[in-house]
Amino acid sequence: MPARRNRVTRGEDYRQTVRAGRRVGGALCITHAVLRSPEDAARFGFIISKAVGNAVTRNLVRRRMKSIVEQRLRNGATGVDVVFRALPAAADAPFAELEREINRALDRVERRQASTETRS
Template sequence: MLPRANRLTDGAEYKAVVRRGARCSGPHAITYVVAPAQSGATRFGFIVSKQVGGAVVRNTVRRRLKAICAQEMPRVAAGSRIVIRALPAAASADFGVLRAEIGRCLERRAA
């Protein structure tokens, strides 16, 4: 999974990335990316609301997104800030489909 150094933890950071980040959307998720202003660890944040489903479903979606981001991290520019907002369709999405969608967005915005 993602080490603590690679996670966004502050609400202000989430808000800044969502407001200033380049947006890439798909049927299952919206990805916001802020290009690196400084070198450092790439940091990811996840927004999975109750619209996605119950607690078990939300946690499953969040774990899938974390696994995808851990796999994609070497291809992302160091120092990038990324927030992924899961849409309700992510609950029923196949892992491969979700991985392809997130990978496409990261490739377009954070490479």
């Protein structure tokens, strides 16, 4: 599990990220991201609704997503708030496919962050 400083925990932070964040769509999840100061720690949140499946299935999807995010944190992700909204297809997807989609979305967010930093 990501450390507390790397988690979106407040409801207001979830709402702000989903409403004002940049959206990256996919077949398995929707990613919302808000860029912050590059010195700030990256924070991640997960929304897994009952449409994904029963509690066992939802927790499996959440654990898989957290595992992928932990790898990104080890690789040095900073300066962004990200909220993942899992879609029902995520319940049946193999880990490798979920990992590929989340990494694709995070790569797009990082490219956006890099282009913003070079303009400043």
